[in-house]
Amino acid sequence: MVDRRILLLAALLAFVSALFLFWNLRAPMGFILSLRFTKFAALCVVGAAIGTATVLFQTIAANRMLTPGIVGFDALFVFIQTMLVLTLGGAGFARLPALAQFGVETTVLVLAALALFSILLRKGADDILRLVLTGVIIGVLLRGLAGLAQRLLDPSEFSIVQQASFATFGAVDKTQLAIASVILVLCLVAALSIARSLDLMALGRRTALPLGLDYDRMVFVALGIVALLVATSTALVGPITFLGLLASSLAHAVLSTWRHARLLPAAAIIGAIILVAGQFVFERLLGLQSTLTVIVEFAGGALFLFLVLRRPRL
Known part of the structure; x- marks a missing residue:
């Protein structure tokens, strides 16, 4: 039976979606x-991809303060964009087929994420401090390399890198969007199919193993889903580091449950x-552009600091 709170969330999404699509609609309407x-x-x-990925990552890491983005996804994306512009030049970068660029970026991000998560969590998900510090250090290293490479660019090429390094929803390719939508649906189905195993994983390795769970295999499966979701969403629009933390925290607060069969769709x-309502407010009501991601990152970062300082018992 579907939780009523999830139905209410779905109704709220339908309401804000109608506002976003039909508010002040004028000719030519089509x-x-x-x-x-x-x-x-x-x-x-x-929004759905990052929310789902964050819940999965927090279960693996056994900590609700973390998001996949904190381990350097945004820095790696910016580094990839910078190296493409540095290697190909501004004109060559602009001539890259959008679909090929999307495929290359997604593949690189997925492979890098799997390698990174495997290294960080090879001894289990208990060493949270090492996980966070390693991710932050890798992010700083990649940002430093990207900054060094950007100094070699001329102003026009630098502006291209800057534009490609921030999340934007204004010029999304429809083919890429269709591919990303299919990947999202498949990942959601895969995540829901292992929801009971995720419930056991949330108890910890020492508890889950005696209950018959193949913990190592499930960690690998969950990490693969996380990597695919985050890589696809980042390659599609750019990095949004703290959106997942907001979605996951609100899902836990609204549902007050540990069952992933409910948490995953709620977070999605x-x-x-968050994204649809925020974009509606800034774009339709306030007439602003490229502001939503800044506000989301600020709110998510503030929430992260609050959780760190509060040190919640999980």
Whole structure:
């Protein structure tokens, strides 16, 4: 039976979606609606992907203060963009086929994520301090290398890197969006199919193993889903580090449960609500552009500091 609170969240998403799509809709309605729907779909896909990935990552790491983005996804994405522009030049980067660039970026991010998570969690998910510090250090290293490479660029090429390094929903390729949507659905189905195993994983390795769970295999499966979700969403629109922390924290607060069969869809819906509602407020009501990601990162960062200082018992 579906939790009523999840149905309420779905109804809220439908309401903010209707506002985003039809608020102040004018002629030519068909053209404007098609543009709005593409942006709306991108917001939903990215929000749902990051929300789901964060819940999975927190279960693996046994800590609700962490997100996959904190271990350097954004820095790696910026480094990839910088090296592409440095190698190919501004004109060569602009001529890259969008689909090929999306595929290369997704593949590199997935492989790097699997390697990184495997190294950080090879001794289990108990060493949270090492996990966070290693991720932060890798992020600083990649940002430093990217900054060094950016000094070699001329101003026009540097502006290209800057534009490609921030999350934007205004120019999402429809083919890439369709691929990302399929990946999201498949990952959601895969995550829900192992929801009971995730419930056992949340108890910890020492407790889960005597209960018959193949803990190491499930960690690998969950990490693969996390890597695919975060890599796809990052390659599609760019990095949003702390969105997942907001979605996951709100899902836990709203549902007050540890069952992943409920937490995963709730986090996915809440992630989509945050982006769609935020974009509606800033774009339709305030008439602002490229502001949503800044606000989301600020709110998520503030929440992260609050959780660190509070030191919640998990």
